[in-house]
Amino acid sequence: xxASAEQRDxxxxxxxxxxxxxxxxxxxxxxxxxxxAQDYRCVRDAMDVLGLTAEEQDAVYRVVAGIxxxxxxxxxxxxxxxxxxxxxARDVVEFVASDLWRVDAEGxxxxxxxxxxxxxxxxxxxxxxxxxxxxxxK
Numbered sequence: 026x027x028a029s030a031e032q033r034d035x036x037x038x039x040x041x042x043x044x045x046x047x048x049x050x051x052x053x054x055x056x057x058x059x060x061x062a063q064d065y066r067c068v069r070d071a072m073d074v075l076g077l078t079a080e081e082q083d084a085v086y087r088v089v090a091g092i093x094x095x096x097x098x099x100x101x102x103x104x105x106x107x108x109x110x111x112x113x114a115r116d117v118v119e120f121v122a123s124d125l126w127r128v129d130a131e132g133x134x135x136x137x138x139x140x141x142x143x144x145x146x147x148x149x150x151x152x153x154x155x156x157x158x159x160x161x162x163k
């Protein structure tokens with residue numbers, strides 16, 4: 026709430042209900058939307074006061090939008106019980122990595138599906154992949 030239509034389009038944040046965990050399964054009330062819009066304006070004004078450039082503010086919004094999208098990805102399991110990204114989750118990882126965080130999409134995918142050490146690489150379970158996703162978001 027509070028962002029311009031252009032910003033909502035750029036960061037793909039047009040439908041807040043797409044982010045279930047934001048509202049813990051309950052749709053936001055009109056009062057919550059109004060408070061969110063006011064909070065958004067306060068944050069935007071604070072960044073202006075701090076002297077953040079438009080590019081720096083965009084970087085902040087890209088990180089936050091990426092976290093929102095990244096938290097929405099889920100994992101399936103294959104026959105061996107290891108985590109795999111379903112096609113829709115692969116699309117989200119590609120968008121977050123390439124458009125928002127500007128990192129290597131394949132590297133981000135590996136970070137949430139594989140454990141790599143100096144000695145080995147092994148696939149993660151679904152629970153481990155969810156933990157890895159949450160850790161990256163933090």
